[in-house]
């Protein structure tokens with residue numbers, strides 16, 4: 645396996661500080677509509693990897709303690725399958741679930757899964773179609789990529805879908821080594837939360853956008869039938885688009901994606917403030933759901949959830965909708 649231990653140990657360092665930024669950093673960029681040069685290039689992408697159905701069951705199941713302090717026990721592949729937390733249905737939809745049946749003590753650990761791709765990437769056009777994503781009090785799901793060959797954050801981390809508890813607005817975040825900032829006045833559907841991508845254990849908010857669209861995350865995403873997150877990552881920048889189920893472009897469905905036709909992106913991280921290639925490389929794709937921990941814990945009450953996050957983990961009803969339902973993830977280069 646390609647996965648270095650560093651990537652597995654560090655992970656998701658986004659903390660409560662990012663949540664507090666939501667109000668204090670909230671500012672609309674009066675922006676100039678412009679299309680970065682790399683998006684004006686003619687599209688001609690070739691599918692490199694297409695993950696669907698059983699493919700996800702052969703990804704790497706991380707089964708050590710959660711580095712973000714979550715109240716979860718991540719199961720190995722066989723245990724996850726035996727416990728019904730990693731399943732494939734007859735439509736080839738892969739479900740990755742948090743346990744919602746077992747009795748867990750207040751403040752105890754609940755079973756969950758965290759998987760990472762066998763392949764690693766240093767660029768590409770990534771298209772992920774989810775029918776459902778985890779939501780509920782105490783949950784902290786993420787779809788992200790992270791460097792596997794250097795100590796975090798030197799090979800970078802790209803958080804494409806991330807949020808906590810009952811949130812319905814997605815957060816898109818980069819974490820990097822030194823000398824990397826978000827420098828953009830481009831028109832995006834998301835708004836900037838913070839511009840310092842350089843992260844460390846003590847300052848790990850990263851540079852981030854929050855989407856204003858309540859179908860972008862959680863119950864709102866699920867009510868709309870899910871959707872597609874696409875991101876283009878190359879030496880010119882990282883750009884993320886979101887399409888709710890009923891607005892997925894036909895060129896995505898037909899596997900001939902052309903980002904130049906996709907309209908306003910949710911988030912743009914241009915290379916003008918950050919040398920993307922030297923800060924983001926050798927990434928595995930990761931999907932997980934943790935509970936409470938460094939972000940969902942401190943943000944728990946503010947999100948309108950009752951009691952404490954330690955109480956929430958003991959109430960299995962909170963985890964009935966704590967499920968990723970993956971239609972596919974494709975990588976084009």
Ligand SMILES: *[C@@H]1O[C@H](CO)[C@@H](O)[C@H](O)[C@H]1NC(C)=O
Pocket residue numbers: 674675676677831832907908
């Ligand atoms: C941003 O893009 C949207 C959607 O294309 C458009 O309606 C809006 O006018 C643009 N705003 C600016 C400032 O260019």
Ligand SMILES: *[C@@H]1O[C@H](CO)[C@@H](O)[C@H](O)[C@H]1NC(C)=O
Pocket residue numbers: 686688
């Ligand atoms: C796309 O790339 C392939 C392989 O390089 C080439 O054969 C094809 O002509 C290209 N298509 C377009 C529309 O540029």
Ligand SMILES: *[C@@H]1O[C@H](CO)[C@@H](O)[C@H](O)[C@H]1NC(C)=O
Pocket residue numbers: 696697698699736
């Ligand atoms: C279901 O997924 C498997 C890979 O896990 C793939 O080989 C197969 O073609 C898929 N079937 C359909 C109908 O998409």
Ligand SMILES: *[C@@H]1O[C@H](CO)[C@@H](O)[C@H](O)[C@H]1NC(C)=O
Pocket residue numbers: 727728729741743744745
């Ligand atoms: C949990 O129990 C319900 C019935 O109460 C069942 O439908 C579901 O498959 C179970 N889930 C798991 C992961 O075992």
Ligand SMILES: *[C@@H]1O[C@H](CO)[C@@H](O)[C@H](O)[C@H]1NC(C)=O
Pocket residue numbers: 827828916917
């Ligand atoms: C931000 O990007 C612009 C070009 O869009 C460039 O002129 C400027 O120097 C950059 N600023 C920083 C701090 O990197």
Ligand SMILES: *[C@@H]1O[C@H](CO)[C@@H](O)[C@H](O)[C@H]1NC(C)=O
Pocket residue numbers: 781959960961962
């Ligand atoms: C358990 O969680 C559900 C869903 O959040 C909530 O409706 C219910 O009141 C909770 N039960 C207890 C005993 O706290």
